[in-house]
Amino acid sequence: MDLFLSAPNFSTLRCTHPYRSPAPLRSRIFTVRSSSLPFPIQKAKYYRELQAAVGVVERACRLCLDVKSSLFSYDERIIEKNDQTPVTVADFGVQALVSLELGKLFPSIPLVAEEDSAFLRTNNLADPVVNAVIGSSSSVDKSWTKADVLEAIDRGGEDAFAFGTRPATYWVLDPIDGTRGFLKGTEALYVVGLALIVDGEIELAVMGCPNWQEDLANRPTPDVQEFENILSESGIVMVAHRGCGTWAKRLSFEQQTTISVPSRWTRCSVDYYSLVHEARFCIPESQTWDSLPLSALFSATTDADSVGDNQILLLPKCCGSLCKYLMVASGRASVFILRSRVQKTIKAWDHAAGIICVHEAGGQVTDWKGNQIDLSADQTGRRIIFPSGGVVVTNGNLHNQIIEMTSFD
Structure with a gap:
């Protein structure tokens, strides 16, 4: 069986992933629109952290799309780790971006993540990663250097608990879960996943999936209409906060020349099958x-x-x-x-x-x-x-x- 979702097979999921060939993202101007969460701040203890996490995951998804648009022009941007799994500029770029931006907002919360900079240093990939990170970062700080980016990657890759502090609160990040899917094409799924752990409990999470699309015509649930708003050629972002439910909306990419149409959050639910x-x-x-x-x-x-x-x-x-x-x-x-x-x-x-x-x-x-x-x-x-x-x-x-x-x- 194919390791990836192909267009014919993916119809079994009642989803569609028609091939698109957009203009390279580097030639277009994109912004990431900040938005309120779908529940009141009084209900969510970690509202501020979740709001920041949504913003950085959306920027990370944009970074993935940006790197993907030029990935195959640079063979050296795809390397294989010791466990025979692929890693790309996008993996490192996402980890650096998340580490830098969350570290700026929440300096006391460490990051546990998958990558370290050793591969970049030995494969001369630092410069493409720096360019990807700066291009996808918020407008607050565009002055990050190569040293800043490499240090940010290693903050997630090193043992944040090595000195016996063992903080009760920390972020857990998978820069790209499904790198093979990222390499496969626009019809394959991959996810940027970020969660906040407090005292061993998962308090919130954000998952960004740039390639997600759905054909809802045959969706076997009673609330089909509720999911219509997350149809988008630019994927979805899913969020969850303890006690506040799971919600999804379209990834907030927009060209500055277009009229802004706010994305609407939709509550998500599992299916109803019992047999x-x-x-x-x-x-x-x-x-x-x-x-x-x-x-x-x-x-x-x-x-x-x-x-x-x-x-x-x-x-x-x-x-x-x-x-x-x-x-x-x-x-x-x-x-x-x-x-x-x-x-x-x-x-x-x-x-x-x-x-x-x-x-x-x-x-x-x-x-x-x-x-x-x-x-x-x-x-x-x-x-x-x-x-x-x-x-x-x-x-x-x-x-x-x-x-x-x-x-x-």
Whole structure:
């Protein structure tokens, strides 16, 4: 099965990603419009932090689109890390941008993130990253130097808790979750994911998905009209705050020559399926259905029009975990199952932002035994999570059934 969402297969998701070939973003003037959150400040303890996070994630998404428009003119901008995963100027640029801007606004809150500058220094990529960051930063500070950018990347990549301070509050960032999707093209999903952790609890999150689009004609939920406003050729941003729900709106990119039309926030909810054989499943691109315990009870098909008895609908694979959380939180998928593997470490930044978005949309996230995911289990660096068996993400209605079925393993 293809590792990426192709246009024909993506129709199974009832979404469309028609190919577009816009003019390079460097030749157009874009602004990122700040906007209020969809709930009152009195209701959200971390309103200011979430508002800042939305702004920086939108700028990070613009950076991704900007880099992507010229990416393949520069072969040296794509390199492979030691774990055989790709990394690009956009990955480093997003991490630097988020580190710089949040560090300016919240200097006491450290950042835990995926990358460090060693790859840039050894592959001579620092200058393209600096240019990308400065081009996408807010108008407040355009004077950042190469040293500032490299230091900002390392603030997220180094152990923020190495000196025994272990702050109770910290940001967790995945600069680009699904870099292979970023490299694939406009029809593939990737996510910029940012979350704020306080005393081991996820308090807020923002996920930006520049390529997200939907065809709502066949959306099997009763509130179809509520999602019409997030149709956009420039993707969506999804936010969640503890106790305030999960919300989405169009990414706020606009050309300065156009009339501003404010984006409207829409509340997101998981789907309503309560029978396993009717649910829509997604799994990691690195795993197969046959490797999961549920395969003993159900076979899988990717053809939505021919789901038979004892079969489930398996959605086409897409890169990264956060886009799968996004699909569950928005009602696109019912279940996401990830199996832990001994040789692969599960990182907090692949899950933190998605967990609260699913919870606040009405779903559930646990390990295979039904335990909550412990983001503070890694006392050293807050980077690793240790779910028993793996991670189960559902619409809530199906959660206990899926947990029982994974216990067959």
